Amino acid sequence: MAAKRTAPPPANPNPNRRRVTSAADDSASAPPSKRMLAFHFLRALSRIHSSTPVPRRTRTIRRAAYSSMARAASPRSAWSRALLRQVRVRRAVRSRRAVLMRRRVSAAPAPPLGASRSSVSAGQTSVAPPVRTPPPRQEGEPARADALRQLIPGGNGMEYCSLLEETADYVRCLRAQVQLMQGLVDLFSGQ
Amino acid sequence: MSSRRSSRGNISEDEINELISKLQSLLPASSRRRGSGQASTTKLLKETCSYIKSLHREVDDLSDRLSDLMSTMDHNSPGAEIIRSILRS
Numbered sequence: 001m002a003a004k005r006t007a008p009p010p011a012n013p014n015p016n017r018r019r020v021t022s023a024a025d026d027s028a029s030a031p032p033s034k035r036m037l038a039f040h041f042l043r044a045l046s047r048i049h050s051s052t053p054v055p056r057r058t059r060t061i062r063r064a065a066y067s068s069m070a071r072a073a074s075p076r077s078a079w080s081r082a083l084l085r086q087v088r089v090r091r092a093v094r095s096r097r098a099v100l101m102r103r104r105v106s107a108a109p110a111p112p113l114g115a116s117r118s119s120v121s122a123g124q125t126s127v128a129p130p131v132r133t134p135p136p137r138q139e140g141e142p143a144r145a146d147a148l149r150q151l152i153p154g155g156n157g158m159e160y161c162s163l164l165e166e167t168a169d170y171v172r173c174l175r176a177q178v179q180l181m182q183g184l185v186d187l188f189s190g191q
Numbered sequence: 192m193s194s195r196r197s198s199r200g201n202i203s204e205d206e207i208n209e210l211i212s213k214l215q216s217l218l219p220a221s222s223r224r225r226g227s228g229q230a231s232t233t234k235l236l237k238e239t240c241s242y243i244k245s246l247h248r249e250v251d252d253l254s255d256r257l258s259d260l261m262s263t264m265d266h267n268s269p270g271a272e273i274i275r276s277i278l279r280s
Contacts (some may be wrong), residue, residue: 047260055259056250065250144236151243158236164210167239171217174246183255190262 033072037173037180040068045184063087067176070153079166080173082154211235219244 044064048057070083125155145163152170155163211232220239 029276045257045261057261058255061258062251066256073258099244141247144240148236148243151240161207161210164214167248168210168214168217171214171239171243171246174243175248178246178249178253181225181250181257185256185260188257 030138034176034180037069037176039073041065041180044068065177069173071168073133073173075167077169077173078158078162079153079155079170086121104121214239 041064044067045061048064059106065088066083070080073080075081086164119136145160148167149158149163152158152166155166158166215235218235219242
């Protein structure tokens with residue numbers, strides 16, 4: 001599989017796009033494409049702008065940031081798959097809960113607590129889903145690796161070696177996402 | 192560096208060290224460690240955890256600022272025009 005190198009686009013209208021600096025990567029873990037990251041995130045942002053009401057926007061934007069990051073990343077990364085799984089599960093839970101809430105509200109006129117309930121699930125954006133498989137313990141794996149497992153989405157089912165690789169990839173993607181968002185904030189606040 | 196990995200879990204010490212050093216180079220404070228050679232794995236993992244947490248906090252903070260900015264966004268500004276051109280191409 002050829003390495004996915006990011007070539008700077010020929011006509012770059014966005015002055016805030018930084019060039020990829022990590023040139024020492026080989027085909028094992030390619031850096032995320034900045035253009036794909038920007039595309040997914042901006043598309044999500046424009047959707048949010050037109051549809052979501054203001055009070056819930058921060059949470060929605062944060063979720064969109066992680067989802068677009070996971071989509072732009074190479075599907076070979078386990079963390080991106082786990083993240084997208086989380087998003088799907090949460091969306092299914094939320095829609096089901098919304099249906100239940102509506103039924104309950106129509107049955108008895110109680111003030112719906114659905115908003116605060118769904119905010120609880122939205123709070124754990126980057127925590128891994130409930131552990132189903134016990135974490136495999138390698139020899140020489142430090143105890144600190146458990147904390148890392150909880151931070152990386154899907155980290156609970158990974159071996160130590162893959163955990164390290166996924167961590168590197170996740171850190172790279174996360175950093176690129178932060179740079180992108182920072183660039184957007186600068187762009188919007190500078191006009 | 193090849194990502195050769197045996198399926199049985201007999202991962203060599205060298206590969207783990209390679210991965211750890213790669214992780215070390217990603218961290219922002221890595222320039223400090225160059226003098227002390229191989230930093231202890233536990234400390235490195237701890238730094239990685241705190242770095243990831245700080246990145247999460249930055250994402251939260253930036254999305255908060257973005258949501259504030261979006262509500263006051265002027266649709267005909269040059270910034271919005273750039274965004275639209277990116278989405279179109």
